[in-house]
Amino acid sequence: MPSWAELPIGRVVRLDADPDAVALALDPLPDDAPAVVTYFAAEERSVADLAASVLRELDKAAIALFPAWLPGAEGIEGPSGMNVAAVQALARGRASVTGHFGPFLAELARRALTGGPSGLAPEVRAAGLVRVLADSFGRARLAILVRVPDELGTAAREVLVAGCEWLAHRGRAGVWLAGAPLDDDRVRTVPVPLPAAFDGAGEAVPVPATADQAPAVAYPPVAGRPHPGSASERALEAALSSRAWAGGRAWNQTYRPGPLAVPIRVDLLWERERCVVEIDGPDHRAPAKFAADRQRDVLLQLDGYAVLRFSDGQVLTDMDTVVRQIGQFLRNRRRAEG
Incomplete structure (x- = not known):
């Protein structure tokens, strides 16, 4: 091979x-x-x-x-x-x-x-x-x-x-x-x-x-930036950029669960809070990608990450709810960490 x-x-x-x-x-x-x-x-x-x-x-x-x-x-x-x-x-x-x-x-x-x-x-x-x-x-x-x-x-x-x-x-x-x-x-x-x-x-x-x-x-995203071809990623970044609590975020990062594991690319990451946000387009409903998403989520959760998933439609039509839920999770985790 x-x-x-x-x-x-x-x-x-x-x-x-x-x-x-x-x-x-x-x-x-x-x-x-x-x-x-x-x-x-x-x-x-x-x-x-x-x-x-x-x-x-x-x-x-x-x-x-x-x-x-x-x-x-x-x-x-x-x-x-x-x-x-x-x-x-x-x-x-x-x-x-x-x-x-x-x-x-x-x-x-x-x-x-x-x-x-x-x-x-x-x-x-x-x-x-x-x-x-x-x-x-x-x-x-x-x-x-x-x-x-x-x-x-x-x-x-x-x-x-x-x-x-x-x-x-x-x-x-x-x-x-x-x-x-x-x-x-x-x-x-x-x-x-x-x-x-x-x-x-x-x-x-x-x-x-x-x-x-x-x-x-x-085409792939460039690490550190929202994907320029994704309206939902660009819109979410615009909404987060004015919120102080959203600091520390990093777009399109590669995470390796273990030395022999297949790397995982995550859409949006808060590493200190161990929070991953995924924005799913219609292609994520295809059986192979849906199964791969579930496998990725388990690997991330085993390493202590929470995975918050939103659809493109949610981000583009109900941004306030998406931002509120991300912010609530981050504030709760920061309080728990003291």
Whole structure:
């Protein structure tokens, strides 16, 4: 069984595993894994259309993750001329010592503040976005996990494979296909280093989502920050930021219950009070993820942590109750500790 570090980069392969099991195994990212961004493929008419779709979604992810990939830009917000000049100078300086393509990085930094489309060629954007996204998670490499839907026709499957080959070659990313079989001799199937804990995840049934709910791209959070793609995490952080009792919190931390245990990523942690807050989206109702959540909760509770779970809907529609319950728990625990 290969390690994550041994899975191919710069080429297209198909993973011999259920995509839901792969997603569980990659959260949090194993130490030896590249950064992994998931792309939910849809039917495209041409390779150019597929490339444009993937690059558009990778671009959105890179903009959302700013300033994780540009050290020194923390706290620079808003489209003022001074801010734009500052981030572009930082981008050019970083490119000069890292090998990033300076014009691409400077343009991306500007657009992170001002918005607007890129004016650079697709080949330049592919290579630049792959490097930026890997940097965001402190990894040297990036893999794009492409989830293949069941309903693709023969022509659409051929477009998908050819487009993925373009992306792997131009971006120097690993492109890992998972999901429906493709029956394509160009794509080699490789084993996946899944922990034993996920052996039974292959029978997971995804929770259906409407077209406006399903993301085109998913990516991990950056430790210490709410996930930029999660409206509920960002809203909860905004609500907590003005409350003195909420100090000491840390977003998206990795916790290891024991030296041989599978690490656990928690959404929100108060370490001193041993309190974990989890915010669950609809995907947490899928059988594999639901079972994994219960297992994680038990491991955390055995180590003395309380786990408070709220749904996305609760956070977004009844914030006062969510904040009140978190605050009540923290105050009670602090009183008990004296």
